[in-house]
Amino acid sequence: MTLEILRAELLGGVTHGFFTRKGGASSGIFAGLNCGSGSSDLSDVVAVNRDRVAEAMGGPLRGVHQVHSSDVVTVDGPMPQPQPRADALVTARAGEVLTILTADCQPVLFHDPDNGVIGAAHAGWKGALGGVLEATVDAMIDQGAARDSIRAAIGPSISQAAYEVGEEFLDTFMAEDPDTLRFFANGRDGRYQFDLIGYGLHRLRSAGVTAEWTGHCTYSDPERFYSYRRTTHAKEADYGRLIAAIRL
Incomplete structure (x- = not known):
């Protein structure tokens, strides 16, 4: 099966893609393009999947050991091993x-198409609240990017309709900034629905970056996307990981 690669119009001609689960070698609950070596999927099969992505992107893949932090790695030479613990990468190396x-x-x-700098960030609620998006922008600027030239695209993510949270979650955001109440809607039984994507766009735009979302919800489309929350609700043992990539 051919790989399915979603692209963002905002990113223009730079080589990039938000890969769906289609076109991979994994089977069972991981069926498709599971690129997560941290999953319990067969390591050889994950390697095959990652090789397919590398071929589509035209080069070896650089990544980090993601830990829901605001830490950013600048890629300016060979990547250290083991992978550094961080949640974003930037580079100005072609x-x-x-x-x-x-x-x-x-x-x-x-x-940043004007200055030849790219970045990639993993922004769950902890990372976004902790400033990983702004830290990525700052690291790009350190590599020669200009804030008003940076464009950012958010790929497939859990949508507000699928993201139910409790009062303690709301309190965490309110303690940081009471204005974040606007990213919460009333849900069932005293719970709330959190707009992670709206919050991410807000943080990016507040940082002076032009930003958009591709419009895809991971939870609601099991044929195309893995979803941690959907897997949890289904009481499955594990879940696959989607990969997003960009090449300068």
Whole structure:
């Protein structure tokens, strides 16, 4: 099966893609293009999937050990091993392919077409609240990007309709900034629906970056996307990871 690669119009001609689960070698609950080596999927099969992505992107994949932080790695030479613990990468080196893994969290790809700098960030609620998006922008600027030239695209992520949270979750955001109440809607039984994507767009735009969302919800489309929350609701043992990639 052919790989399905979603692209963002905002990112223009730079080589990039938000890969769906289609076209992969994994089977069972991981069926499709599971690129998560941290999953319990067969490591050889995950390697096949990642090789297919590398071939589509035209180069070896650079990634980090994601930990829901605001830490950013600048790729300016060979990647250290083991992978550094961080949640974003930036580079100004031609030919580098930066990647992020997600399964409901926001995969965010960045490009400054005027100055030749790219970035990729993993932004779940913890990372977004902790400033990973702004940290990625700052790291790009350190590599020569201009804030008003940076464009960012949020790929397939969990939508507000599928993201039910409790009062403690709301309190965490309100303690940081009471204005974030606007990203919560009333849900059932005293719970709330959180707009992670709207919050991500707000943080990006507040940082002076032009940003958009591709419009895809991971939870509501099991044929195309893995979803941690959907897997949890289905009481499945594990879940696959989607990959997003960008190459300068």
